Amino acid sequence: MADFVHQRHKPLAHLDRARELVLVCAPLRSNVNLSRIVRAASCSGVTRLIACGNPKIDARIARTERQAFDVEIRRSLSPVLKKLKAAGYQLVGLEQTTHSHNIHDFAFARRTALVVGNERLGLTAETLDVLDATVEIPVYGLPFSFNVATATAMALYEYCRQFPRG
Amino acid sequence: MADFVHQRHKPLAHLDRARELVLVCAPLRSNVNLSRIVRAASCSGVTRLIACGNPKIDARIARTERQAFDVEIRRSLSPVLKKLKAAGYQLVGLEQTTHSHNIHDFAFARRTALVVGNERLGLTAETLDVLDATVEIPVYGLPFSFNVATATAMALYEYCRQFPRG
Numbered sequence: 275m276a277d278f279v280h281q282r283h284k285p286l287a288h289l290d291r292a293r294e295l296v297l298v299c300a301p302l303r304s305n306v307n308l309s310r311i312v313r314a315a316s317c318s319g320v321t322r323l324i325a326c327g328n329p330k331i332d333a334r335i336a337r338t339e340r341q342a343f344d345v346e347i348r349r350s351l352s353p354v355l356k357k358l359k360a361a362g363y364q365l366v367g368l369e370q371t372t373h374s375h376n377i378h379d380f381a382f383a384r385r386t387a388l389v390v391g392n393e394r395l396g397l398t399a400e401t402l403d404v405l406d407a408t409v410e411i412p413v414y415g416l417p418f419s420f421n422v423a424t425a426t427a428m429a430l431y432e433y434c435r436q437f438p439r440g
Numbered sequence: 441m442a443d444f445v446h447q448r449h450k451p452l453a454h455l456d457r458a459r460e461l462v463l464v465c466a467p468l469r470s471n472v473n474l475s476r477i478v479r480a481a482s483c484s485g486v487t488r489l490i491a492c493g494n495p496k497i498d499a500r501i502a503r504t505e506r507q508a509f510d511v512e513i514r515r516s517l518s519p520v521l522k523k524l525k526a527a528g529y530q531l532v533g534l535e536q537t538t539h540s541h542n543i544h545d546f547a548f549a550r551r552t553a554l555v556v557g558n559e560r561l562g563l564t565a566e567t568l569d570v571l572d573a574t575v576e577i578p579v580y581g582l583p584f585s586f587n588v589a590t591a592t593a594m595a596l597y598e599y600c601r602q603f604p605r606g
Contacts, residue, residue: 278537278568283585287578314590319580337583371444378601402444411597412453412604414485417503419449424480424593427586431594432601434578435544 289440293319294385295433296358300351300401301327302422303393309335310423311390312345318430319440326351355389355404363387367408368429369397374408382433393422455606459485460551461599462524466517466567467493468588469559475501476589477556478511484596485606492517521555521570529553533574534595535563540574548599559588 297315302308308325309332315323316337324346325331331338331345338345348354355365364383367374368390389405391397402408411428413419420428463481468474474491475498481489482503490512491497497504497511504511514520521531530549533540534556555571557563568574577594579585586594 278533278535278539278571278574280562280565280568281536281538281540282562284536284576284579286584287580289580293580310587310590313583313587316581316583317579317586317590367444369444370447370450372447373444374447378604396446396448399446402446405444408444410450412600413450413483414453414455414459414600415482417479417482418452420483420593421476421479424476424483424589427590427593428597431577431597434580435598438544438578 289319291440292321293437293440295320296322296324296363296387298351298354298358298387298389299323299325300389300391300397302329305330305332306335307393307421307423311426312336312338314423314427314430316343318434320430322346324348324354326354351401355387355401358387359404364407365389365405367391367397367402367405368425369402369408370410371402371408374410377409377411377429377432380407380409382436384437386433388429388433390422390426455485457606458487459603459606461486462488462490462529462553464517464520464524464553464555465489465491466555466557466563468495471496471498472501473559473587473589477592478502478504480589480593480596482509484600486596488512490514490520492520517567521553521567524553525570530573531555531571533557533563533568533571534591535568535574536576537568537574540576543575543577543595543598546575548602550603552599554595554599556588556592
């Protein structure tokens, strides 16, 4: 077996092009969840994150002092989605719906806006109406649903797996 | 476009057989991180989680009242890994090392013990010595490393993707 030597903070994985993934968060209940999402998104090479509502980022959790992007704050979600759609983004909601795709089998468009819903309410009917697709992560056990930041991390992972070089 | 109707708590995804993935956590600094890992593991259908050190699970975060398994607490990691190895588990550390595989390209054995290290220290040299492999999740941006619970969620996702039915 190979000898393993711990390496902290290896050089970053290389992207041939900037990620075209935009992460959009509906108003969340928890600034902790949002802050965790910010850190995961930045580590994933995401360059644009739009948080709706009136959030406060916790800099210790998000590590914002070392962030590659500024979180854009917008009051409401609808106009954000309209603009992204006009700019050619496929709008993909992370949500269990009647027509959601299993994310294991879902081929993301490179130019995707991943839309994440509120912890309790999920994505509203108004939002679901304008989405191009919804994807869900299979849940195999109690308590029946992933935490929103956990689910977002998994979806970011899947997108990066599909576009490992951007 | 299909009408999407929100569905909370769909029936669970079906497993043809119980998951053979055991999740092993080295002593962590943060009980919050551990508790988040517990919830993610239970949702992933993991049936056994061993936490080393002297942890306290936060029931609100882990949702332990609805957990499918009891977290096993062990003082130290070494004997745990020895027993799992003897029981035929492939010991896979989630860590950046000199010989770590990109998790995107890593084929997990069904019978895997996924070993997660401390937030600051990672996995110790003593632990790395007994592992069969280490896997790393590509990091594309600041702050250079995923939170431990975020990284664990991504690794759980990848294992479930490879064994969607158990």
